[in-house]
Amino acid sequence: MGSHNFEIHDKGASEHDAQAEGHITPFNVYVKVACALFALTFLTVGAHAIHEHLQPFAALIAFAIAAVKAYLVMAFFMHLKYETKMNRAIFISGFLFLLLLFTICTLDIYTRLIQTSVL
Known part of the structure; x- marks a missing residue:
């Protein structure tokens, strides 16, 4: 068995915090985004209920709502807005x-x- 030398380097607290902390999003932003996602989900269900009247545009409306929901998830929950x-x-x-x-x-x-x- 060989002897191993391990060196432990203590990084400064400010250097470590700057790398690990990143961006902190306030909780109320998450609540607002979640409410918007719920509202868009209800809008999707409502659009499906009247899809016969929206026939030529039903798929386009559904894709547009889905795109907005995907943007909200990626921007805020995946933190891409702050990248x-x-x-x-x-x-x-x-x-x-x-x-x-x-x-x-x-x-x-x-x-x-x-x-x-x-x-």
């Missing part, structure tokens, strides 16, 4: 690639609908 611009850009680029993937898949589906069967 650096580089982290935001990296996060948004993931969604742009997802949008590109959905676009390619949708175009593929529509080209298959246009084709007639040869069988």
Whole structure:
């Protein structure tokens, strides 16, 4: 068995706190965001109840409400609102690639609908 030398370095309290603390969001912000999410959920349920009257726009309205809810969750609960611009850009680029993937898949589906069967 070899002997191991472990050195323990005591970081200064201010240096450690600056790295670990980050941004502290007040509790009332979380309550307001949660209330907004509940309100948007009820709005989604209400839109579904009258979806026959909104027929051409029903899906668009549902996606818009879902996008607002996703923004609220990402901005406040995932703390992206307080991140650096580089982290935001990296996060948004993931969604742009997802949008590109959905676009390619949708175009593929529509080209298959246009084709007639040869069988």
